[in-house]
Amino acid sequence: MDRHFDEELQKVKKNLLEMASLVEESITKALEALKKKDLKMASEIKEIDHRIDRFEIAIEDQCIELIARHQPVGTDLRFLIGVIKMNNDMERMGDHAVNIAGSVAFLIEQPRIKPVSNIWSMASEVKEMLKDSVKSFMDNDAKKAQQVCARDNVVDEMRDETIRILLTYMLEQPDKIGSAIPLLLVAKNLERIADLTTNICEDVIYIAQARVIKHHAEEEKG
Amino acid sequence: MIVETSHLNLYYGSFHALKDIDLSIKENLITGIIGPSGCGKSTLLRVFNRMNDLIRGVRITGAVLIDREDIHSPVCDLILLRKKVGMVFQRPNAFPLSIFDNIAYGPRIWSITDKKTLRDIVERSLAAVDLFDALKNRLKESALSLSAEKQQRLCIARLLAVEPEILLMDEPCSSLDPIATGKIEELMLVLKRKYTIIIVTHNMQQAARIADEVGFMLLGELIEFNSTKKIFTNPSDRRTFDYISGRFG
Numbered sequence: 241m242d243r244h245f246d247e248e249l250q251k252v253k254k255n256l257l258e259m260a261s262l263v264e265e266s267i268t269k270a271l272e273a274l275k276k277k278d279l280k281m282a283s284e285i286k287e288i289d290h291r292i293d294r295f296e297i298a299i300e301d302q303c304i305e306l307i308a309r310h311q312p313v314g315t316d317l318r319f320l321i322g323v324i325k326m327n328n329d330m331e332r333m334g335d336h337a338v339n340i341a342g343s344v345a346f347l348i349e350q351p352r353i354k355p356v357s358n359i360w361s362m363a364s365e366v367k368e369m370l371k372d373s374v375k376s377f378m379d380n381d382a383k384k385a386q387q388v389c390a391r392d393n394v395v396d397e398m399r400d401e402t403i404r405i406l407l408t409y410m411l412e413q414p415d416k417i418g419s420a421i422p423l424l425l426v427a428k429n430l431e432r433i434a435d436l437t438t439n440i441c442e443d444v445i446y447i448a449q450a451r452v453i454k455h456h457a458e459e460e461k462g
Numbered sequence: 463m464i465v466e467t468s469h470l471n472l473y474y475g476s477f478h479a480l481k482d483i484d485l486s487i488k489e490n491l492i493t494g495i496i497g498p499s500g501c502g503k504s505t506l507l508r509v510f511n512r513m514n515d516l517i518r519g520v521r522i523t524g525a526v527l528i529d530r531e532d533i534h535s536p537v538c539d540l541i542l543l544r545k546k547v548g549m550v551f552q553r554p555n556a557f558p559l560s561i562f563d564n565i566a567y568g569p570r571i572w573s574i575t576d577k578k579t580l581r582d583i584v585e586r587s588l589a590a591v592d593l594f595d596a597l598k599n600r601l602k603e604s605a606l607s608l609s610a611e612k613q614q615r616l617c618i619a620r621l622l623a624v625e626p627e628i629l630l631m632d633e634p635c636s637s638l639d640p641i642a643t644g645k646i647e648e649l650m651l652v653l654k655r656k657y658t659i660i661i662v663t664h665n666m667q668q669a670a671r672i673a674d675e676v677g678f679m680l681l682g683e684l685i686e687f688n689s690t691k692k693i694f695t696n697p698s699d700r701r702t703f704d705y706i707s708g709r710f711g
Contacts, residue, residue, distance in 0.1 A: 304695055308695045
């Protein structure tokens with residue numbers, strides 16, 4: 241039997257995927273603005289973020305209404321709870337894109353420095369993780385989600401390496417501190433985005449298999 | 463607004479069953495009326511096609527407008543009103559006639575005798591409740607041979623055959639199992655595109671699932687009337703919250 245409720249759940253999924261594509265656009269554009277030191281492009285991120293914020297409110301509202309009206313159980317309940325959490329995580333990613341775009345204003349007057357290349361490889365890994373996490377949600381693919389989670393360590397290592405290089409650079413060339421600090425912040429924001437994609441994947445696994453993998457919960461449970 | 467009441471009061475003898483009810487029901491929506499037993503919700507529903515007229519000692523004050531016409535006005539045509547405002551009851555009340563004759567019953571009262579026209583009406587009405595394919599080769603069989611859910615669908619089809627505007631449903635799923643209930647609910651969601659549905663239900667979850675707007679009644683009063691979302695996420699009246707959260711009723 242086709243349920244009207246299923247159509248409503250599909251609308252929620254469609255909205256979250258639209259929001260995810262805005263988040264991807266926002267992060268890509270923020271990094272592009274950083275690369276080109278393009279203030280105009282950086283200023284466009286705020287407008288995208290407003291749209292992301294509006295999605296967050298609308299999706300949360302949809303989920304609350306569906307829970308109140310349909311008393312979902314099983315997969316339907318896990319789906320709505322998972323979406324509420326992912327919605328929040330995606331909105332946070334949008335904020336990190338705004339932070340990255342904010343660094344452009346600080347960097348614009350500064351000379352380009354060498355360690356910036358680490359940032360681009362980190363950014364490319366984070367963007368891939370985000371893309372794959374959204375795909376795992378779209379396909380309800382727990383296996384893919386699990387693979388994305390495993391990649392978080394790679395990004396953590398990249399961040400540590402970037403910080404190490406930047407610190408050394410600042411010690412050696414204190415006059416370049418103005419260029420290095422915004423890059424430190426970008427690295428931090430990228431690492432947080434990677435953490436949030438991991439959260440999304442944990443929710444995908446929860447929705448698909450009712451497994452809680454965060455905080456090593458399964459290992460503790462034995 | 464397709465249905466409006468203003469200062470509607472109804473008395474069964476000295477018992478004050480409906481108290482000063484002001485209500486506006488919008489076209490092509492499902493409006494749910496909820497409340498504990500004896501709160502007056504079925505009485506309110508029966509006001510809309512003047513079914514209460516059949517009860518001795520009933521007295522009604524205030525106005526009830528359907529399509530802006532006062533249904534208690536002396537010039538109101540009661541037969542026309544009941545054609546316009548059809549009713550589905552708790553238990554399917556198929557007539558002990560063939561499936562075809564059940565559907566054709568109303569149109570025949572309205573002097574439609576042409577066989578082809580009647581056939582078309584029966585086909586269209588059964589198709590509207592998604593029964594035609596299942597029953598097209600069984601039209602001469604007794605309607606009473608059908609399952610409870612199909613009988614209830616048939617009763618809805620019988621209403622549609624006389625082209626009503628408003629469907630009143632008094633606990634239409636209370637004698638059905640959850641699967642049959644789900645099917646009738648899906649049907650209501652399809653029918654609302656063309657008709658206005660007012661449903662009285664004991665089953666709060668049913669109102670939450672399918673209604674666009676909900677009225678909560680208690681001891682003859684309409685305590686709150688709001689969008690279903692508002693009623694079930696942030697009701698304005700404490701009594702509504704207590705009822706929907708199972709604190710009483």
